[in-house]
Amino acid sequence: xxxxxxxxxxxxxxxxxxxxxxxxxxxxxxxxxxxxxxxxxxxxxxxxxxxxxxxxxxxxxxxxxxxxxxxxxxxxxxxxxxxxxxxxxxxxxxxxxxxxxxxxxxxxxxxxxxxxxxxxxxxxxxxxxxxxxxxxxxxxxxxxxxxxxxxxxxxxxxxxxxxxxxxxxxxxxxxxxxxxxxxxxxxxxxxxxxxxxxxxxxxxxxxxxxxxxxxxxxxxxxxxxxxxxxxxxxxxxxxxxxxxxxxxxxxxxxxxxxxxxxxxxxxxxxxxxxxxxxxxxxxxxxxxxxxxxxxxxxxxxxxxxxxxxxxxxxxxxxxxxxxxxxxxxxxxxxxxxxxxxxxxxxxxxxxxxxxxxxxxxxxxxxxxxxxxxxxxxxxxxxxxxxxxxxxxxxxxxxxxxxxxxxxxxxxxxxxxxxxxxxxxxxxxxxxxxxxxxxxxxxxxxxxxxxxxx
Numbered sequence: 001x002x003x004x005x006x007x008x009x010x011x012x013x014x015x016x017x018x019x020x021x022x023x024x025x026x027x028x029x030x031x032x033x034x035x036x037x038x039x040x041x042x043x044x045x046x047x048x049x050x051x052x053x054x055x056x057x058x059x060x061x062x063x064x065x066x067x068x069x070x071x072x073x074x075x076x077x078x079x080x081x082x083x084x085x086x087x088x089x090x091x092x093x094x095x096x097x098x099x100x101x102x103x104x105x106x107x108x109x110x111x112x113x114x115x116x117x118x119x120x121x122x123x124x125x126x127x128x129x130x131x132x133x134x135x136x137x138x139x140x141x142x143x144x145x146x147x148x149x150x151x152x153x154x155x156x157x158x159x160x161x162x163x164x165x166x167x168x169x170x171x172x173x174x175x176x177x178x179x180x181x182x183x184x185x186x187x188x189x190x191x192x193x194x195x196x197x198x199x200x201x202x203x204x205x206x207x208x209x210x211x212x213x214x215x216x217x218x219x220x221x222x223x224x225x226x227x228x229x230x231x232x233x234x235x236x237x238x239x240x241x242x243x244x245x246x247x248x249x250x251x252x253x254x255x256x257x258x259x260x261x262x263x264x265x266x267x268x269x270x271x272x273x274x275x276x277x278x279x280x281x282x283x284x285x286x287x288x289x290x291x292x293x294x295x296x297x298x299x300x301x302x303x304x305x306x307x308x309x310x311x312x313x314x315x316x317x318x319x320x321x322x323x324x325x326x327x328x329x330x331x332x333x334x335x336x337x338x339x340x341x342x343x344x345x346x347x348x349x350x351x352x353x354x355x356x357x358x359x360x361x362x363x364x365x366x367x368x369x370x371x372x373x374x375x376x377x378x379x380x381x382x383x384x385x386x387x388x389x390x391x392x393x394x395x396x397x398x399x400x401x402x403x404x405x406x407x408x409x410x411x412x413x414x415x416x417x418x419x420x421x422x423x424x425x426x427x428x429x430x431x432x433x434x435x436x437x438x439x440x441x442x443x444x445x446x447x448x449x450x451x452x453x
Contacts, residue, residue: 029049029050029053029061033064033068037068041073042072042073042074043073043074043075043076044065044068044073044074044075044076044077045076045077046065046075046076046077046078047077047078048078048079048080049061049065049077049079050062050079050081050084051079051080051081055083058081058083058084059083059084062084062085062087063084063087065077065087066087069089082119082120082121082123085106085120086106086118088106089105090103090104090105090149091103091104091105091106091109091120093109093123093127095127095132095133095136095137096127096129096130096133097130097133099133099134099137100137100140101123101127101133101136101137101140102123102136102140102145103140103145103146103149103150104145104148104149106120108145109123112140112143112145113126170270171270171272173272173274173275173278174275176271176272176275176276176279177272177274177275177278177279177282180275180276180278180279181279181282181283183279184279184280184283185283185286188283188287195287198247198250198251198287198291199287199290199291199294200294201243201246201247201250202243202244202246202247202291202294202295203294203295203297203298205239205243205246206239206240206243206295206298206299206302207298207302209236209239210302210303213232213236216232217303217304218232218233218235218236218303219233219236219303219304219305219306219390220304220305220306221394221395226397227396227397229395229397230392230393230395230396233390233392233395234362234383234387234392235362236303237362237383237386237387237390237392238357238360238362238363238379238383240295240299240321240386241324241356241360241378241379241382241383241386242353242356242357242360242379243295244291244292244295244321244324244325244328244382245324245325245327245328245353245356245378245379245382246328246353247291247325247328248288248291248324248325248326248327248328248329248331248332249328249329249331249332249335249349249352249353250332250349251284251287251288251329251332252280252284252328252329252330252331252332252333252336253332253335253336253339253345253346253348253349254336254342254345254346255280255284255332255333255336256280256333256336256337256339256443257336257337257339257340257341257342257344257345258342263276263447267451273444273447273448273451274444276447277333277440277443277444277447280333281329281330281333281440284329284333285326285329288322288325288326288329289322291325292318292321292322292325293318295321296314296317296318296321299317300313300314300317306390306391309389309390309391309394309420310388310389310420310421310422310425311389313389313390316385316389316425317386317389319429320382320385320386320389320428320429320432323382323385323429323432323433323436324378324382324432326432326433326436327378327381327382327432327433327435327436327439328378329436330435330436330437330439330440330443331352331378331435331436331439332352333439333440333443334439334440334442334443334446335348335352337442337443337446337447338446355373355377356377356378356379357379359373359374359376359377359379359380360374360377360379360380360383361374361380361383361415361417362383375431378432378435381428381429381431381432381435382428382432383417384417384418384424384427384428385425385428385429385432387415387417387418388417388418388419388420388421388424388425388428389420389425390418391418391420392415392418393414393415393418393419393420394420396413396414
């Protein structure tokens with residue numbers, strides 16, 4: 001079987017490379033059919049197989065298809081060339097708007113349309129307007145041909161009884177969400193390489209930071225005061241936050257825009273918007289959990305554990321990292337909803353990441369209007385939670401008092417953002433969670449608006 005498949009592929013490649021001027025159109029089409037016959041198909045779907053051929057080649061092609069049908073194959077073809085359709089077993093004529101004007105044999109078609117010389121092209125003249133099409137459709141519905149060729153085969157006793165179109169089955173939003181989660185998860189499972197890259201990206205960046213700072217421990221206060229320790233710890237926390245935001249955005253920026261066509265079709269058959277969004281969030285949140293575990297494992301192995309202030313460092317690290325990833329992936333999904341193409345969504349990644357770095361409060365002192373802008377970023381609250389857990393303020397050395405009572409304070413000032421209290425920590429976690437749900441609400445409203453338009 002593999003041997004024949006290999007021959008088929010090679011022949012298809014050779015046919016595609018043929019110089020069209022070397023053979024005629026009819027010969028090229030017959031060669032293409034011959035290639036398909038190598039795997040002995042029982043069903044053919046052909047679209048305009050005789051288009052562009054002269055009358056002689058048209059007839060030869062139709063005779064070839066007739067011969068294939070006589071050998072037990074089923075051939076369905078669409079054509080506007082009516083010169084040789086008498087070779088077909090059944091004819092279907094669709095008028096404007098997809099209305100069924102006729103279904104039956106060629107000989108009965110000649111009687112139904114009153115074709116004196118058997119020229120089926122006259123049917124196009126008879127049905128050149130919508131009124132004639134509707135009249136013919138109704139006439140066929142009440143004719144003996146409808147009963148003979150359709151009703152008897154479908155087991156309908158009375159063609160006058162019009163069966164109402166069944167409504168699409170109602171599936172609960174939770175059931176739809178479960179089905180979509182399964183489908184989305186299976187798609188991701190078929191691409192383990194990209195899933196592995198998504199999980200490993202942030203840990204690799206964290207390991208590079210560990211190598212860059214050599215043997216220094218940024219989270220542990222030494223026996224001697226070090227004025228550079230607190231800013232170093234703050235910078236490392238910025239890397240943790242940006243790494244989580246990066247992978248969260250990268251994994252979600254394409255997830256909605258790449259399925260716009262699929263989403264539009266499935267909405268027509270009762271796809272629930274809430275179920276669709278919930279499936280995206282659920283599967284991506286599962287991936288975020290794996291990314292969190294990988295990041296936390298690397299952090300705990302690469303850096304020394306600071307003393308517990310509010311709760312164990314590993315537990316607080318896990319919660320903060322996961323909430324950071326959650327906020328970032330929801331932001332990515334929102335941008336994906338606005339984007340018009342996958343390329344446009346990918347282009348937004350650096351644009352989204354830059355404000356996270358600039359307004360994080362690490363590289364620059366945030367004051368005035370910029371302070372309020374920082375509240376809109378994920379990094380501000382992520383680093384705030386990390387810093388609270390670590391107690392960055394506790395890493396700032398005490399001011400040095402000289403004999404003449406002059407005081408030399410550290411260049412790094414304590415910051416209320418890192419106040420090691422439960423109230424401060426919960427605010428940072430709550431805002432990260434609130435941002436994620438806010439982005440999801442925007443997604444829901446925007447998709448609703450797009451459905452209306």
